[in-house]
Amino acid sequence: MIQKTLKTTNLPVVYADVIVPLPIAGKYTYEVPEDIVDKVEPGIRVVVQFGKRKIYTAIVWNIHNNPPSSHIPKSILSVLDDSPVINPVQFRFWEWISSYYLCYLGEVMNAALPSAFKLTSESRVILNPLAMVDFASLNEREYLLMEALHHRNTICISEVSKIIGQQKIIPLVNTLIEKGYILMEEELAEKFKPRKETFIKLNNEFEGEEGKVKELFDLLEKKAHRQLELLMAYIHLSRYGSAEPREVAKKELLQVSKASPASLDSMINKGVFDAYEKVTSRLDIGLVSDPTEKVMLSPVQQEAFDRISQLFKEKDVVLLHGVTSSGKTEIYIKLIEECLSRGKQVLYLLPEIALTTQIINRLRKYFGNRVGVYHSRFNENERVEIWNQVMAYGNSGTPGAANRYDIILGARSAVFMPFNNLGLVIVDEEHDNSFKQHEPAPRYNGRDTAIFLAHLHNAQTILGSATPSIESYFNALQGKYGLVEVTERFGNMELPVIDVVDLKKETRMRRMKTHFSETLIQHLEDAFNNGEQSILFQNRRGFSLRLECETCNWMPVCKNCDVTLVYHKQNNQLRCHYCGYAVPVPEICPECKGTNIKMKGFGTEKVEDELGLIFPEVRITRMDLDTTRSRFAYQKIIRDFEQRKIDILVGTQMVTKGLDFENVSTVGILNADNMLSFPDFRAAERSFQLMAQVSGRSGRKHKRGKVIIQSYMPDHPIIRDVINHDYSAMYRQQLVERRKFNYPPYYRLIHILIKHRYPKELNKLADLLAMRLRQHFQKGVLGPEYPVVSKIKNFYLKQILVKIDRYAPLYSAKENIMSEIEKFLQIKEFGYFRVVVDVDPQ
Numbered sequence: 103m104i105q106k107t108l109k110t111t112n113l114p115v116v117y118a119d120v121i122v123p124l125p126i127a128g129k130y131t132y133e134v135p136e137d138i139v140d141k142v143e144p145g146i147r148v149v150v151q152f153g154k155r156k157i158y159t160a161i162v163w164n165i166h167n168n169p170p171s172s173h174i175p176k177s178i179l180s181v182l183d184d185s186p187v188i189n190p191v192q193f194r195f196w197e198w199i200s201s202y203y204l205c206y207l208g209e210v211m212n213a214a215l216p217s218a219f220k221l222t223s224e225s226r227v228i229l230n231p232l233a234m235v236d237f238a239s240l241n242e243r244e245y246l247l248m249e250a251l252h253h254r255n256t257i258c259i260s261e262v263s264k265i266i267g268q269q270k271i272i273p274l275v276n277t278l279i280e281k282g283y284i285l286m287e288e289e290l291a292e293k294f295k296p297r298k299e300t301f302i303k304l305n306n307e308f309e310g311e312e313g314k315v316k317e318l319f320d321l322l323e324k325k326a327h328r329q330l331e332l333l334m335a336y337i338h339l340s341r342y343g344s345a346e347p348r349e350v351a352k353k354e355l356l357q358v359s360k361a362s363p364a365s366l367d368s369m370i371n372k373g374v375f376d377a378y379e380k381v382t383s384r385l386d387i388g389l390v391s392d393p394t395e396k397v398m399l400s401p402v403q404q405e406a407f408d409r410i411s412q413l414f415k416e417k418d419v420v421l422l423h424g425v426t427s428s429g430k431t432e433i434y435i436k437l438i439e440e441c442l443s444r445g446k447q448v449l450y451l452l453p454e455i456a457l458t459t460q461i462i463n464r465l466r467k468y469f470g471n472r473v474g475v476y477h478s479r480f481n482e483n484e485r486v487e488i489w490n491q492v493m494a495y496g497n498s499g500t501p502g503a504a505n506r507y508d509i510i511l512g513a514r515s516a517v518f519m520p521f522n523n524l525g526l527v528i529v530d531e532e533h534d535n536s537f538k539q540h541e542p543a544p545r546y547n548g549r550d551t552a553i554f555l556a557h558l559h560n561a562q563t564i565l566g567s568a569t570p571s572i573e574s575y576f577n578a579l580q581g582k583y584g585l586v587e588v589t590e591r592f593g594n595m596e597l598p599v600i601d602v603v604d605l606k607k608e609t610r611m612r613r614m615k616t617h618f619s620e621t622l623i624q625h626l627e628d629a630f631n632n633g634e635q636s637i638l639f640q641n642r643r644g645f646s647l648r649l650e651c652e653t654c655n656w657m658p659v660c661k662n663c664d665v666t667l668v669y670h671k672q673n674n675q676l677r678c679h680y681c682g683y684a685v686p687v688p689e690i691c692p693e694c695k696g697t698n699i700k701m702k703g704f705g706t707e708k709v710e711d712e713l714g715l716i717f718p719e720v721r722i723t724r725m726d727l728d729t730t731r732s733r734f735a736y737q738k739i740i741r742d743f744e745q746r747k748i749d750i751l752v753g754t755q756m757v758t759k760g761l762d763f764e765n766v767s768t769v770g771i772l773n774a775d776n777m778l779s780f781p782d783f784r785a786a787e788r789s790f791q792l793m794a795q796v797s798g799r800s801g802r803k804h805k806r807g808k809v810i811i812q813s814y815m816p817d818h819p820i821i822r823d824v825i826n827h828d829y830s831a832m833y834r835q836q837l838v839e840r841r842k843f844n845y846p847p848y849y850r851l852i853h854i855l856i857k858h859r860y861p862k863e864l865n866k867l868a869d870l871l872a873m874r875l876r877q878h879f880q881k882g883v884l885g886p887e888y889p890v891v892s893k894i895k896n897f898y899l900k901q902i903l904v905k906i907d908r909y910a911p912l913y914s915a916k917e918n919i920m921s922e923i924e925k926f927l928q929i930k931e932f933g934y935f936r937v938v939v940d941v942d943p944q
Contacts, residue, residue, distance in 0.1 A: 116167055118142055118178060120160035122152055123212040123220045125205075125543065129163050131170045133177045142178065144193070145186025147219065149179040155286070159221040161188055161211060187219060187493065189520050191558050198554055204852075204920055204939045205543040213544055214518035216485035225259040225286055227251065227275060233283045243267070243274055248283065298379045300352040302336060302366070305373050328365045333374070335359035352377065397435045397468055400593070402428075406586050407436050413584030414562050419553055421532075421578040422566040424588035425827070426798025427595060427762075430566045431461070434528050435468050437564060438509060442472070446525020446561070447492075448509040451552055453534035454759050455513055459737045460744075461530075462511055474507030476516045493520040514539060514548030517555055524559035527552050531759055532565040532574055533791055538944040545940045549574075568798060569791040569829060572836055576847040598769070598800045598807035600825045602816040616712045617704050617772055622810045623716065625768045630720055630749055634767035638713075638752045639796045640706050641777060643726040644668035647703030649676065651691040658685070664893035670728070671707055681895045709772065710752045717750075725753035758796040767807055769800040774813040778820060781890060783845050784944070786820050790832045793824045844882075844905050846942075850912060852904040852919060853943040856886070857897040857936040867935055868900040871926050878918040879904055897936070916941075 116139050119129040132150055134142050142148065142162055150160045159182065169175065196210045212220065229251045240248060243266040250257060250265050262271045278284045319330065335358045339350045356363060369375045399407060406422065410433070413420045424430045438448050450465075452458055455477045465473045476488050491507055510516055514537050529537075529549045537548035549565065556563040565574055565583070578585035591597065603619040613620040629636045648666040650657050658667045660678035667676035669687065677684040690697050701708075710724045723729075725739050742748050743763060751757060777789040793811065801807020813821060823832040841848050856871065858864035868886035876883045885902040892899055906915045923937055 115169065116142075116165060117169060117175065118148070118165050119163045120148065120150060120178075121163055121207045121211055122150070122158045122160045123215070124152075124158070124208045126208055127206055129207070130160075131175050132160075133175045134165070135177050138178065138181050141181045141184075143186060144190070145188040147182040147187060149182060149221070151176055151179065155225070159219065161215075163193070182221075187215075187489070187520070189493070189522060191522075192518075192520055194558055195518075195551075195555055199544050199546055199551060201916075202554075203544045203546050203941045204916060205545070209543040213515070213539070213542075213546075216482055216489055218482040218486045219489075226256050227259065227262065227278075227284050227286060228256045230282055230285050233281075235283050244278060247274070247278070251284065300377055301349050301380055302352050302355050302370075302375050302377055303349070304336065304340075305376055307373070328361055329369050329374075332359045332361045332365055332369060335361075336375070349380070397432055397439065399432055399436060400429065402588060402590060403433055403436075403592070406588050407433050409586045410437065410564065410584070411440075413586065417584040418557060418561075419563045419565065419577075419582075420584035420586060421570060421574055422564055422586050422588070423570050423575070423578075423829075424566070424568060425591060425597065426568045426795065427591045428568070428588040429592035430530070430588070431464060432592075434530070434564065434566070435465070437526060437528070438465075438469070441526040441562075442469070442508055444525060445523070447507075447521050447523050448526045448528070449516060449519070449521065449524060449552065449555075450509060450511045450528045451516060451530065451537070451548055452511070452513060453531050453536035453548075454756060455736060457531075457759060457761065458511055458513070459740050460762060465509065465511065469509060472508040474510050476510055476512040476519060478513070478515060489520060493522075514546075514551075517548055517551050521555075521559065524556065524561045527556040527561055527563045528566065529553075529563065530566045531795075533567045533569055533571040534759060535788070535944040536755075536759075540940075540944075543938075545943075547942055547944070550942070569794050572787055572833060572840070573847045575833055576837070595801065596806045597827050598797055598809045600797060600809040600811060600827075602811045602813060602821055602825065604816045605812055605814045615716060617709065618712070618716065618770075619810070619812055622770045622812065625808055625810060626717070626720075626750065626770070629768040630717065632767070633765075635743065635746065635748070635763065635765045636750045636768040636770065637757050637763075637766055637796065637799050638709060638750060638770045638772060639754075639757055639792075640704070640709050640752065640772045641754055641792070642703070642705040643707065643728055643754055644677070644679075644705035645671040645707040645711070646701035647705060648701075649687070649699050650702050651694060651696060652698040652700050653696040654691060654694040656691050656693040658688070662894075662896050664891055668705065669701060671711060672728070680891065704772075706752050706754055713750060713752065721747065721749045723748045723751055725751060725756050727754070730756070755792065757799070758792050761799060763799060766800050767805060769796055769807065769809045771796060771809070771811045774811050774818075774821060775815055778815065778818060783840070783843070787832070787836055790820050790823055790829075793821075794827070794829070797824065848908055850906045850908060850941075851943055852906065852916070853940040854902040854904065854919075854923075855889075855938040855940070856900050856902070857938070858932070859897060859934070861898045863932045863935070864898045864900055867926075867929070867932055868902065870929075871922070871937075872902050874922045874926070875902065875904060875919065878922070879906070879915075882906060 116134040117131050118134050119131050121129055130152070142165065144162050144164055146162045147159050148162055150158060152158050157179070192214070196207060196214065199205070199210050200207045227247075235248060237245060237248065246266050247262060257265070259271070259275070262275065266274065275284070275286070279286065319333070332355070336350055336355055339355060339358060352366070356366060366375070370377050406424070410420050410422065422430055422433065434450070441448050450461070452461060458475055458477060462473060462475055474488055474491065476485065480488070488507070492510060494506060510519055529552050532549050539546050539548070553563050574583065577583045601621065603621050605614070605619070608614050608619045615623060626636050646669040648657050649669060658676050659665065660667055660681065660683050662683050663678055663680045665678060665680060667678055667685065669675075670677050673684075674687055675684045676687060688699070691699060706724050706726045707728070710722055713720070713722050723739055723742065730736050730739070739748075739751075740761065743751050746765060771793055774789065774793060777792060778785060797809040800809055811821060811824070815821065819835065820832060823829070840846065845851070854871070856864060856868050858867060872883055872886050882905040883902060884905070886900040889899055889901050904919065906912060919939070923939065927937065
């Protein structure tokens with residue numbers, strides 16, 4: 103890389119290496135036109151032509167004066183930014199992600215940048231001005247398109263299918279291009295549009311002139327009472343709550359004065375008011391202008407804080423292992439205070455968007471509007487605004503200045519924010535597998551990438567959990583991380599009492615009411631009668647997991663995937679949770695024509711429905727993927743539960759993660775066996791974490807809680823460990839098994855998935871790749887085998903697992919894997935196939 107100062111007229115040609123947001127290898131060299139040489143620098147967005155026709159936003163990686171030897175480079179078309187949107191630390195961060203997770207830089211760019219930053223051109227069809235169109239020779243669909251073009255001149259390619267009434271449009275468009283009737287062009291549209299709002303101010307003639315204002319009052323009082331109300335409302339709003347006049351928005355003025363827009367326009371035309379536009383923020387800032395509370399730690403919390411501070415002198419990463427309701431959040435807040443006092447930024451990661459609802463309110467009590475939130479539920483314009491404000495932190499001159507965030511709270515994607523001066527990273531609920539990105543690439547782990555990001559900034563990292571991941575706890579015990587443990591709840595509250603109900607015995611004794619044991623129903627009823635709330639956990643959504651004909655055992659399956667369809671009562675549909683395929687519920691069996699079709703299994707929707715029949719007077723709400731698709735659904739459910747508008751909350755994993763409800767006394771786990779029986783080496787660890795976490799939601803404030811676990815295996819070791827709140831026993835047992843069978847933390851895993859539309863070709867491809875990998879890793883290669891779900895979206899799947907000793911050189915192992923995969927991808931005889939690589943699979 104050369105310095106920007108070298109870009110002078112002494113250099114005849116300047117070149118820029120750029121990356122584009124596509125899954126392709128390498129960087130691409132473009133010539134920088136002389137008229138924009140001074141505007142181009144690393145981190146700037148530029149517009150480039152990629153391929154024959156498409157136009158993309160690219161990021162300038164570096165600048166040099168070495169022309170490519172293999173081809174004549176195209177020129178950069180234009181520059182989109184006045185200053186970089188990516189900083190140098192982010193470049194190093196992106197390169198590490200690309201290298202570690204075996205993906206392309208373009209894929210990292212695609213994941214990292216808000217979508218409004220990634221402009222891609224849209225193809226448009228236009229009339230050829232030189233063409234003489236013979237309408238008699240056109241077929242019906244060609245005629246429809248040509249007629250539309252005569253009215254509109256240019257049409258987006260996405261609109262063509264609507265006009266002609268069919269999905270396949272490219273053959274028709276190509277035919278008209280060959281006839282010379284139409285042309286194709288590319289248009290680049292800016293996605294981010296600053297929000298503009300109209301403001302009203304008093305004309306300069308009246309500002310500071312009390313006599314003229316009084317004359318105006320007298321005049322309006324006699325002739326225009328509505329306009330007088332507008333003037334009085336303006337004066338009230340512009341002076342209210344501040345010594346200095348404040349700006350008054352047109353919308354606010356009309357709302358307060360209840361005047362019509364015509365009255366306001368009349369006063370503007372008369373020169374009483376002036377209207378002007380101003381760029382305003384879409385973000386919900388200003389909820390709390392100043393911090394209202396000061397954090398006070400208990401003696402146990404203070405001891406943990408002091409220990410963490412001491413360890414940070416020796417370790418960059420500290421694991422805080424504190425039981426549920428031990429007050430970890432207050433310790434985080436104290437650490438944030440200390441970090442902000444040094445003028446640094448803070449990144450606070452949470453596994454679920456739902457958790458940000460509660461945490462943001464708690465943090466703003468202590469830090470006001472210095473806290474910003476960033477996650478995927480924000481629209482693209484809001485995400486750009488937050489990005490720009492974080493990017494501007496280093497240029498604002500004052501930490502905590504208006505619209506400058508010192509603390510960013512978010513889910514895993516927040517690691518990509520453009521921090522300039524990061525001092526502390528907090529990863530709460532660090533064990534949660536929601537930190538892992540599965541589709542699309544990069545398939546990164548938010549916890550692990552956050553640790554590396556902190557390393558790049560010379561920042562400190564605190565990992566917090568009541569049930570740490572086995573890998574993190576192992577690293578702490580091995581001395582790689584510092585370890586601080588808090589073994590008692592805040593305020594000396596007792597951990598909940600956990601009882602196990604033997605479902606075999608309950609069923610035999612006929613004490614089950616649908617899916618609820620007599621014990622669970624009694625505790626739910628007691629909680630309701632005492633004005634307390636309950637949480638029920640069932641790790642399956644939908645109403646019934648499948649339908650089955652009792653006569654011939656027929657079951658409805660997805661036509662695209664190797665799974666049965668799940669019944670959803672709300673839509674009265676059978677739906678696939680992998681591809682979205684849905685069909686109506688059949689009245690008769692299509693195989694035997696019988697009507698004896700029964701529902702098997704149950705999900706959260708059925709739990710909610712059956713609870714309503716058992717407790718008709720109880721207010722029941724469900725929290726799962728189906729009920730939280732809209733942007734503010736999480737917030738509404740959590741707010742209603744906090745305000746005690748809900749008596750029983752039924753949910754999937756969402757209800758297990760760090761939520762704090764002071765009135766919950768009873769928690770029910772409806773089926774622990776599904777988790778324990780899942781075919782995965784992490785099943786025991788995850789089952790313990792989920793059951794321990796959801797148990798921790800009970801009795802968090804004033805009284806000891808009660809947890810009811812329903813299981814057909816009441817003596818299972820993991821259930822015993824949950825009852826005894828014994829994380830260490832679970833950890834020791836899992837280490838023994840993982841050492842024996844070569845799994846993390848003793849070995850690293852790389853999962854390779856091969857996809858093909860035809861199973862015969864898939865088998866040949868998978869066997870070939872496995873054979874090549876065994877030349878490097880011998881017995882460290884498992885498979886190829888079909889996964890639990892062997893077909894998704896019409897692609898058949900086979901998987902290979904590569905195990906690498908934790909002391910073996912990881913970089914060379916990955917190089918060998920990628921080298922073999924790149925050779926493998928050159929094979930043409932088997933048609934189209936895909937290879938998906940997942941490092942450290944969850």
